[in-house]
Amino acid sequence: xxxxITVRMIDVAKAFGETRALKKCDFEARAGEVHAIVGExxxxxxxMAKIMSGVLHPDAGKVTILGEKVASPVDAKRVGLxxxxxxxxxxxxxxxxxxxxVGRDGVFRSQSTGDRRTEAAEILARLVGKSVDLDQxxxxxxxxIKQWIVIARAILRKPQVLILDESSAALDLDSTLRLHxxxxxxxxxxxxxxxxxxxxxxxxxxxxRATILRDxxxxxxxxxxxxxxxxxxxxxxxxxxRASDATEYASRKKALEAPLILTATGLAAHRSARxxxxxxxxxxxxxxxxxxxxxxxxxxxxxxxxxxxxxGEVKVRxxxxxKMVPLRSLDDAANLGVSYVSxxxxxxxxxxxxxxxxxxxxxxxxKKLGPLGVIRKPTLKPMFKxxxxxxxxxxxxxxxxxxxxxGGNQQKVLIGxxxxxxxxxxxxxxxxxGVDLGTKRDLYRELRLFAxxxxxxxxLSSEIEEFIGFADRVDVFFGGTLFRSLTGxxxxxxPILAAMFGKARDASVDFDLERTx
Amino acid sequence: xxxxVLNTEIGAAxxxxxxxxxxxxxxxxxxxxxxxILGALLVPGxxxxxxxxSILLLAAFLGLASVGQTLCALVGALDLSIPxxxxxxxxxxxxxxxxxxxxxxxxIVVLVLGTLVGACNGALSFxxxxxxxxxxLGLGFAAVGAVQIYTSLGSQFGGxxxxxxxxxxRNLSAFNGKFFGLPFPPVIVIWAVIAVALGWIMHNTxxxxxxxxxxxxxxxxxxxxxxxxxxxxxIHSVSGAMSALTGMLLLGFSGGGFVGVGDPYLxxxxxxxxxxGTSLLGGAGGYGATVLGVLVLTVLTSLLVGLGLSxxxxxxxxxxxxxxxxxxxxxxxxxxxxx
Numbered sequence: 001x002x003x004x005i006t007v008r009m010i011d012v013a014k015a016f017g018e019t020r021a022l023k024k025c026d027f028e029a030r031a032g033e034v035h036a037i038v039g040e041x042x043x044x045x046x047x048m049a050k051i052m053s054g055v056l057h058p059d060a061g062k063v064t065i066l067g068e069k070v071a072s073p074v075d076a077k078r079v080g081l082x083x084x085x086x087x088x089x090x091x092x093x094x095x096x097x098x099x100x101x102v103g104r105d106g107v108f109r110s111q112s113t114g115d116r117r118t119e120a121a122e123i124l125a126r127l128v129g130k131s132v133d134l135d136q137x138x139x140x141x142x143x144x145i146k147q148w149i150v151i152a153r154a155i156l157r158k159p160q161v162l163i164l165d166e167s168s169a170a171l172d173l174d175s176t177l178r179l180h181x182x183x184x185x186x187x188x189x190x191x192x193x194x195x196x197x198x199x200x201x202x203x204x205x206x207x208x209r210a211t212i213l214r215d216x217x218x219x220x221x222x223x224x225x226x227x228x229x230x231x232x233x234x235x236x237x238x239x240x241x242r243a244s245d246a247t248e249y250a251s252r253k254k255a256l257e258a259p260l261i262l263t264a265t266g267l268a269a270h271r272s273a274r275x276x277x278x279x280x281x282x283x284x285x286x287x288x289x290x291x292x293x294x295x296x297x298x299x300x301x302x303x304x305x306x307x308x309x310x311x312g313e314v315k316v317r318x319x320x321x322x323k324m325v326p327l328r329s330l331d332d333a334a335n336l337g338v339s340y341v342s343x344x345x346x347x348x349x350x351x352x353x354x355x356x357x358x359x360x361x362x363x364x365x366x367k368k369l370g371p372l373g374v375i376r377k378p379t380l381k382p383m384f385k386x387x388x389x390x391x392x393x394x395x396x397x398x399x400x401x402x403x404x405x406x407g408g409n410q411q412k413v414l415i416g417x418x419x420x421x422x423x424x425x426x427x428x429x430x431x432x433x434g435v436d437l438g439t440k441r442d443l444y445r446e447l448r449l450f451a452x453x454x455x456x457x458x459x460l461s462s463e464i465e466e467f468i469g470f471a472d473r474v475d476v477f478f479g480g481t482l483f484r485s486l487t488g489x490x491x492x493x494x495p496i497l498a499a500m501f502g503k504a505r506d507a508s509v510d511f512d513l514e515r516t517x
Numbered sequence: 518x519x520x521x522v523l524n525t526e527i528g529a530a531x532x533x534x535x536x537x538x539x540x541x542x543x544x545x546x547x548x549x550x551x552x553x554i555l556g557a558l559l560v561p562g563x564x565x566x567x568x569x570x571s572i573l574l575l576a577a578f579l580g581l582a583s584v585g586q587t588l589c590a591l592v593g594a595l596d597l598s599i600p601x602x603x604x605x606x607x608x609x610x611x612x613x614x615x616x617x618x619x620x621x622x623x624x625i626v627v628l629v630l631g632t633l634v635g636a637c638n639g640a641l642s643f644x645x646x647x648x649x650x651x652x653x654l655g656l657g658f659a660a661v662g663a664v665q666i667y668t669s670l671g672s673q674f675g676g677x678x679x680x681x682x683x684x685x686x687r688n689l690s691a692f693n694g695k696f697f698g699l700p701f702p703p704v705i706v707i708w709a710v711i712a713v714a715l716g717w718i719m720h721n722t723x724x725x726x727x728x729x730x731x732x733x734x735x736x737x738x739x740x741x742x743x744x745x746x747x748x749x750x751x752i753h754s755v756s757g758a759m760s761a762l763t764g765m766l767l768l769g770f771s772g773g774g775f776v777g778v779g780d781p782y783l784x785x786x787x788x789x790x791x792x793x794g795t796s797l798l799g800g801a802g803g804y805g806a807t808v809l810g811v812l813v814l815t816v817l818t819s820l821l822v823g824l825g826l827s828x829x830x831x832x833x834x835x836x837x838x839x840x841x842x843x844x845x846x847x848x849x850x851x852x853x854x855x856x
Contacts, residue, residue, distance in 0.1 A: 306740065330742040340740065348740050351733035353801040362730060363741060365723055373723040 003031045006161050006192040007052060007081075012061030013216075014047055016404040019396040021047040023216035025061070029209075031160070034183060034193045036203045036227075039213030040236055040438035042394040042406040045196045048213065049165045052076075052194070053083040066160060080160035090146045092139030096124070099138045100153050123152050127178055144175065144292050155182065162186060165196045166407075180206050203227055212236055237438050256472055256487065258282040259317075261456050262338075262425055263324065264303065266312035269295025273480030275312065280425065280458060282317075285451050287467040287491075288460040290477030291500050299477065300429050300460050304340035305333035319424060334366070339423035341415050343430035349414045350402050356413060357384055357398040363417035387416035392442050408435045415443065425456045432466060444470050464496045478502040541794030541802075544845060545809035548792075552816045560823030568819065570701050571692060576815040577708035578690075578770070579785055580808060582763045584715065585635070585756020586786040587807040592732045592748060593799030594649050596756045598638055598657030599786055602631050603779030605664040606764025611680035611774040612668040620683045628761050634660045635757020639750035653753075665776060678774035690769040704766055715804045728752065732799030788835065789814050792842050 009027040013020070022044040029035040039045045050056040051063060054070040063070065070076045076083070090099055100120045117134060124132045127148045138146060154162060183193050183206060195207065203210055211221045212235040219235050262280040273295060280286055290296040302309040305327055315324040316336040327333055333340070342348045351359055361380045368376045388395060393412045395405065402410055411431060418426055426447070432440050447457050448470075459471065467474050474486045476499035484499040556563035582599055589596045606627050613623035638656045642649035668674045688694045694702030719725035730738040731748050739745065760779075767778050787797075793810030795802025814835065821831045 330740070334742055342740070348734070348736040351730055351737055351800070353733050353796075354729060358726070358729075362726060365726055366742070369723055375721055375723060375726065377721065 003190075005029070006031050006066050007194070008062070008064045009048070009052070010062045012048075012051060012058045012063060014044075014051060014056060014058050016396075016400075019394075019400065019404050020216055021406070022051075022058070025213070025216070025218050027211055027218060028221075029161075029192045029194060031192055032187055032190045033208040034187055034195065034206055036207040036210040037194060037196045037213065038203065038210055038232055038236060040408075042409050043213040043236070044216040044406075045213055046165055046406060049083060049085075049163050049194070049196050052161075052163060053081060055083075077157065081163070082154045082157045082159035082161070083163040083165060084151055084154045085165050088143065088146050088150055090138045090149055092137065094138060095135050096120075096132060096138055096141070096149060097134040099149050100124075100134075100156060102153070119156065120152070123155060124148065127152055127182060129174070129178060142293055148175075151179070151182075155186070159191060161192045161194065163194045163196065203232065256281050256284055258284065261317045262303070262315070264309075264312060264314045267299065267302065267314075268310045268312065269298040269477075269480040271310055273310075276482040278475065278482060280456050282424075282456055283451050283454050284472045285447060285457040285459060285470065287471035287474040288458060288477065289462075289464055289467065289474055289496055289500060290483075292462075294477040294483075294500075295480035296460055296477035297429065299482075300340075300427055300458060303327070303458065304338060304427050305330045306340070316425065334421075337422070337424040338427065339363075339418035339421050339425070340427045341418045341429065341431050343411075343428075343433040345407070345411055345414055350410055352401070352403050354402060355399045356395050356402050356405065359402045360384055360387060360413050360416045360420065364420045367421065383420055387420055390419070390446060391416050408439045411435055412439065412442075415446075419446070419450070423455065425458070426450065428457070428459045430460050430462055432461060432463070440466065464493060464500070467491055467496065468493070476500055541806060542809065545793060545806065545813060548813050549809065549816060552813065552820055556816065556820045556823065560820065563820070563823055566700070572812075572815050572819050573705045574690070574692065574702055574770075575818075576811050577702075577704045578763055578767060579782070579789060579815060580708045580712065580811045581704075581759055581766070582779075582782045583786045583789045583807050583811055584711065584759040584804065585752065586790050587793075587795055587802070587804050588728065588752040588755060590787075590790045590795050590797050591728050591799055591802060592745075592752065593797070594642060594749065594752075595653065595787065595797065596635075596638065596753060597650060597654040597783060598634065598660065599756065599760045600779035600781075600783040601657030601661040602634060602757055602760035603764040603767065603782055604776040605661040605779075606631055606761040607768050607778045608668050608674075608676065608678045608774035608776050609664045610765050610768055611678045611682070612672070612674060614682075615672075615674075615678070615680045620686060624765055627765055628758055631761025631764075632754045632758040635754040635760070636750055638757065639753025640746070642753065643746050643749040661776060668774075676776035680774070682768060682772055686765075686769040687772065688769070690766045704769075707766075712804060712808050719803055724751070729800060732801075734800075784836075785814060788839060791839060 005028055007027065007029040009025055012022055012025040012027075014022040021042075025044065025048055027037075027048070037045050037048060047056065051058050052065060052070070054072045054074075054076040057071070065076065065081050066079050068079050070079060070081065073083075091102065094102070097117065097120060101116060120134060121131065124134075128145060132141075132145065132148075138149060141149075151164075183195075186193055195203070197203065207227055208224050209221055210227050210232065212219050212232065214236060222231060222235075258281040260279045261282040262278075264278040266275045267278065268275050278299075288296050288300060298307060298309070301307045303314055305314075308328070314327045316327050316332075316338060317323070318325045319337060325332075325336060327336055327338065351362070354362075357380075361384060364380070364383065365375050368379055370376050384398060387393075388398075391412045393405075393416065394409050402413060405413065415428075415431060428447075432443065435443075447459070451457055459466075461467065468491055471491060472487070474491050474496055475482055476484050476486065476496060478484075478500065479502060483502060486495055486499065490496075553564075562568060582603060585596050585599060609630070610623055610627050613626060614620055618626070634656060638653050641656070642652045645652055665676060668676075668678055688703070689707075690702050690704040692702070694704070696703045696706055719728070727738065727741075727743040728748055730741065730743055731745050735745060763782075764779060768774055771778065789810035790802075790807050791797065791810070792813050793802065793806035793808070795806050817835060817838065818831060821834055826834070
């Protein structure tokens with residue numbers, strides 16, 4: 001090691017309209033190392049990755065990749081740099097095989113299909129952990145496999161520099177381990193691997209060095225031995241913020257004894273699944289967990305009135321009459337004060353051509369209508385300011401497009417949209433996907449406050465550590481049904497994991513998280 | 518090691534929306550000003566009250582016909598039935614009057630029929646999405662065919678209908694029409710009022726905002742409880758009504774009904790939307806932009822006529838204008854800039 005420098009950035013700056021995403025960024029990575037780029041939402045991590053990959057051009061500063069300047073994504077690939085972006089970019093209408101080699105053929109030359117198929121099958125089997133039919137349409141596969149397709153596509157290019165931009169966000173534990181093995185393999189071959197991530201636990205295990213970004217400035221680089229959770233956190237978060245977050249939330253078992261605000265009876269995620277009941281006490285936070293595709297996603301959508309469950313009934317206590325009223329549609333949900341936040345902000349959240357203000361306010365327009373559907377706009381400005389302050393959303397001007405914000409801040413705007421309606425129940429479907437720790441803390445704090453004031457929360461997450469010290473109860477889904485409810489001390493990593501894998505309560509689960517060196 | 522300074526200044530990914538709006542509007546204004554200057558230099562009598570009046574009059578017809586096209590473009594649809602409804606209204610109104618209906622009643626009947634055709638168009642287009650283009654074209658054909666069958670019943674009329682047009686209708690939209698004694702036809706005022714009202718409605722009502730929402734992201738709009746079906750039906754109804762209105766006003770302009778009167782509007786309504794800067798993919802733009810597009814298109818035509826170009830030559834020039842316009846701002850942003 002200690003070999004040649006492959007990526008170098010000196011004094012790089014980049015602004016989007018009013019938002020200064022990068023102010024002063026200095027960075028160096030070497031061949032044969034895993035280098036992490038860490039920072040909160042809006043600290044400029046993604047922008048940095050996009051500049052390296054030639055997608056964005058810096059306003060100032062120098063960027064060299066393997067000794068060359070990179071002016072476009074095509075250029076970057078020619079030089080030997082490949083990026084796996086946060087978004088899962090897969091062509092649904094094409095086969096898995098076509099997706100793996102998209103953009104690889106020149107007009108006149110192409111590798112033999114036979115070689116490619118063997119290579120592709122091999123790499124997918126290694127990554128997914130089981131063989132994948134290459135002729136299947138990518139659209140028919142679950143999100144987790146699509147994510148692997150994107151990763152495999154990048155690895156098949158045999159890059160000298162590989163950038164992973166939050167790519168492990170949607171992967172479960174097992175998959176993360178397989179990804180790490182793959183990263184080790186690439187490192188041994190002398191490639192530079194840059195990981196843009198917020199998962200601190202992951203970094204401790206895998207990174208050789210870590211560069212920390214705060215507010216668009218690279219505040220320092222840590223060596224292998226210095227990478228610890230405390231060091232990272234203290235460099236990522238300004239000191240004043242840490243102090244305010246230090247107060248631990250007390251156990252709130254009482255919340256579960258409050259009167260019910262939402263009940264669901266006889267639900268099933270699909271035809272063959274066992275029926276189950278669900279209830280939500282007022283003022284409580286209920287976590288929903290499960291491996292990919294165990295029915296929890298359909299469940300939370302049914303509660304939001306987006307889809308119809310297979311049989312069963314959802315009822316919510318009406319604010320006006322204090323009686324339990326059936327919820328069957330989106331309109332019912334709106335009338336009963338049930339708000340839904342999707343983690344898939346790109347597809348079902350943001351309006352990309354509209355302003356930040358519009359994206360937040362559009363959720364309350366309906367409640368602010370005068371005669372003839374005229375929106376009473378003057379009332380909206382204070383509401384907007386309140387939500388922006390409350391969630392600490394980093395924005396330039398409210399009239400800028402929502403796409404000028406970082407992914408995490410876009411998510412905050414969507415959560416603001418849900419809060420702005422003063423809901424009595426808020427449903428969050430994996431809202432923290434691809435969101436960093438600081439933002440998550442802001443979110444937990446706000447949801448806690450919301451619950452203390454009598455609001456109720458259902459929080460679906462793919463990351464179980466999110467529930468610990470946060471949820472009053474965790475409902476784990478397995479096999480299309482509510483498999484187990486955990487409360488009190490059971491809300492810990494091992495019991496939740498056991499339930500997720502459908503294991504009996506007392507079975508011990510042994511997950512070796514340490515990398516065998 | 519070669520290191521090169523990257524010091525480019527490009528407004529990539531998601532610049533401010535205000536900036537973009539200014540961009541398309543300032544391009545429109547520059548075009549308009551350029552054309553006016555060219556006209557003043559090259560065509561004698563181009564800058565005169567008479568020419569201004571005729572440009573505004575023609576612009577008013579196109580502007581009214583483009584209302585529906587703009588709304589449709591905002592959700593990513595196109596209404597190709599507009600020229601046929603205009604033509605149909607243009608012959609149905611006089612033949613209803615010949616049949617003995619008083620002019621105001623006949624006008625209401627035509628307006629209602631236009632709205633109904635639009636509503637059918639919207640509902641069917643939505644249900645059979647992907648085929649929306651051919652659907653609107655088919656319904657337009659059917660409507661104009663049905664009207665011609667009606668006008669030819671028991672009369673010698675077919676695609677051309679003659680009837681005495683009441684003086685007030687002529688006054689509304691004839692060259693020498695008067696607006697409360699002022700020397701311009703009232704249709705210009707009607708257009709201006711509709712333009713201002715529509716601009717306000719688009720920004721301040723739930724209807725307007727839900728249109729932009731559906732155009733921007735269908736799924737996200739659905740999550741907010743916005744009915745896409747309703748939006749499609751309403752905007753196509755408005756489009757049908759505005760087309761029928763344009764057809765009737767054109768009767769006052771020409772004095773006789775002719776089924777082909779709407780034909781130029783197939784291209785020009787879409788062109789006005791695109792030149793104005795409203796994306797045909799939905800979600801961005803507005804009627805204010807279309808007003809600019811309408812003016813650019815009308816002034817350009819007037820300039821070309823003034824220069825003595827034949828109709829085919831005019832067509833060629835106007836057609837070619839679309840190329841740079843699409844290149845400048847009607848494209849969807851590159852995928853990497855949407856991330």
